[in-house]
Amino acid sequence: MSGMRSLRKLGFATLMMSSVSVPALAESPVTFDRMSNPEPENWLMPHGTYNQWRHSMLTELTPENVGGLRLAFAVPLGGPAGHFGTETVPLVDDGFMYVTNSAQQVFKYNVQSGAIAQQIWSFDPEADLDGTNFRLLVTNRGVAINGDLVIANTPDGRVFALDKNSGETVWDRQVGIEIAENFTSQPLALRDMVLVANSRGDLGGRGWAASLDAATGDEIWRFYMVPGPGEAGHETWPADSDAWMTGGASVWTQPSYDIESNLLYYGTSNAAPAFDPAYRPGDNLYTSSTVVLDADTGQLEWYFQYVPNEGFEWDEITPNLLVDTEVNGEMRSVMAHHSTRNGYYYLLDATTGEFILAQPNSPGTNWTAGLDPKTGQPIEYDPDSDFQAYDGLNALRGGATRSGCAAASQWGGQAYNPDLNRVYSTVTDSCFTQAANAPNYDEQPYVFGLVVDGEYVGDLDYALRGPFGFAPAPDELLRGLVGPMLTAVDVSTGETVTSVRVQAAAVASGTLGTTTGLVFTGYGNGWVRAHDAGTLATLWEVNVGTGFKAPPITYAIDGKQYIAIAGGASGGLVNETAVLWVFTL
Secondary structure (H helix, E strand, O other): OOOEOOHHHOOEEEEOOOOOOOOOOOOOOEOHHHHHOOOOOOEOOOOOOOOOOOEEOOOOOOOOOHHHOEEEEEEEOOOOOOOOOOOOOOEEEOOEEEEEOOOOOEEEEEOOOOOOOEEEEEEEOOOOOOOHHHOOOOOOOOOEEEEOEEEEEOOOOEEEEEEOOOOOEEEEEEOOOOOOOOOOOOOEEEOOEEEEEOOOHHHOOEOEEEEEEOOOOOEEEEEEOOOOOOOOOHHHOOOOOOHHHHOEOOOOOOOEEEOOOOEEEEEOOOEOOOOOHHHOOOOOOOOOEEEEEEOOOOOEEEEEEOOOOOOOOOOOOOOEEEEEEEEOOEEEEEEEEOOOOOOEEEEEEOOOOOEEEEEEOOOOOOOOOOEOOOOOOEOOOOOOOOOOOOOOOOOOOOOOOEEEEEEEOOOOOOEEEOOOOEEEEEEEEEEEEEEEOOOOOOOOOOOOOEEEOOEEEOOHHHHHHOOEEEEOOOHHHHOOOOOOEEEEEEOOOOOEEEEEEOOOOOOOOOEEEEOOOEEEEEOOOOEEEEEEOOOOOEEEEEEOOOOOOOOOEEEEEOOEEEEEEEEOOOEOOEOOOOEEEEEEO
């Protein structure tokens, strides 16, 4: 699991020569102290800070002058045809940018001139991208920087470290089981560790999070999001089957981290098979949950499951905001989860996991009659039942076709404005007609992601096809929806302060906020926009032609502020060119 790879398989680093000389500049190691004390001019982790605020203290861009933004330069990123889309988030340290493409090729650029990105080196890990099992899963969200190492992971289950000055390989480990486990989310640097997590669980694997020694790649701890025999929570899976072995609960996004308590906050995906809760009777811990672990040991501290025995494919992939705020007249350390796939905003106590409140993100949310105000569980939830109906919408084998709605945002994160105490999120209504058929697992066992005697067995086509399907929702449901929205929510109450409808088929990008009162985001139809944080009015926009699934970042060079965002939202018959766009005044 952690053996070193042969040098011939380590990929290659290429130094790029240019007619424009690249100055030899000293680079400071990226230490835990630096990452714990945000430097406004740099962007050292994908959401800016450990608490996932996506909030910048840079002040050059304001509501008064943001309309003057123009393209500074663009960087083609490449990547394989038919990939899942460009979702990388660049990191910037003292004028050097580190970015990936969907094949997990890593690039280092000097962007200090502000007018061009001078490539210093590139590295190709030569990941296995050709197998059928990767055709929907080839994407990557970027790198971590720990000290003098650039650490990245691959779709074929590897984690590797590069010298950030030369691009040469320092170590390369097979951390995930090849084919059956993979990585899409960025690693997270934390002190002398790097955190990684299996992103393959929702197709039938078993999700986990792990900590590696940043210097060597040696594994420190691993926590399985689906508990095995003898582990707490295993009793929530059927006792007469091995459903837990293919139970899902993958981790698509980085955890939030609280420095004071030393706790990590992970969101987990849906259970698998996704639309068949009757196959896996029980609550199915820890699927569709927030799971909180001790950073040093990986020990479970608390969890909150949003939808027990969930059958809607609702994965909790939006990052968890950690905020100190006043709730009902009392200052509390809270974890704000906005917005979940099930269409609700949640506020939990960050130390204990105690449920505080929840509010629907959209008036269209109707899969449950509501949430219990004391527990936060759906009103229909019956702890003594192995199957949860949820207002008649959860899939029951052989049952009738049912339709319902929820609303959700994506993995890219939400900006939190501490001055206004608001969180900004792009939200899309999701209505469906779910056909509950009766599968025959005797003829075709559900084994995708199962490993027998160390060897992978499984069938991706069946795992994707599954026993159930979705169809368009009936017109009477769709007529009541407000469509994709950009929303501003009061963190303390969960109430939507204001929202604007977005004329786009998808709003999959995250948001970025500034202390000057701006909110930036990208849209699936090619627009990049700056909104007023108070009113959400559009103050600047440009259409560059590439759809966006990645969130924007901001950084500064010699006091000059830049906005960067990666575009290229492939899907269906569309294969867009991957480009990193950078804007400035």
